[in-house]
Amino acid sequence: MVKIMGMFVKVEINNSKCKKVKNCKICEEVCPVEIFKFENLEENNEIISVIEENEDECIFCNLCLEKCLQKAITIKKLY
Ligand code: SF4
Ligand code: SF4
Structure with missing residues (x-):
């Protein structure tokens, strides 16, 4: 089965x-x-x-949203 990225x-x-928090x-x-990595x-030694x-x-456990100190994460349902 072919997986389409982020369809839903x-x-x-x-x-x-x-990146304000190193x-x-x-x-x-x-x-x-394991959605994040x-x-x-290499070129500027920056971690993204x-x-x-x-x-x-x-x-939708919301753990990432609760733990992110920068409120940098958004999750959208596309359906
Ligand atoms: S809400 Fe965040 S931590 Fe929970 S499964 Fe989704 S991406 Fe992962
Ligand atoms: S929890 Fe937030 S600040 Fe920390 S790495 Fe993830 S997105 Fe960046």
């Missing part, structure tokens, strides 16, 4: 808010379905947040 749920991180990664730790951009391609597996 859109998870977004505001990177400019997120090496936080709390959302990555708390998400039970972080990559190190990346949403994995399994946004539709979000179970």
Whole structure:
């Protein structure tokens, strides 16, 4: 079966808010379905947040929203 990314749920991180807290990664730790991951951009040594391609597996537990100190995460239902 071909998976279409984020067909029903859109998870977004505001990177400019997120990067105010260096090496936080709390959302990555708390998400039970591993929607968040972080990559190190080699060119400027900046760590950015990346949403994995399994946004539709979000179970709306709200843990990421509650734990993010920067209120950088938004989750939208697309249905
Ligand atoms: S919890 Fe918020 S501030 Fe921390 S890494 Fe995730 S999006 Fe960034
Ligand atoms: S609401 Fe829960 S399942 Fe959805 S992205 Fe946040 S931590 Fe993960």
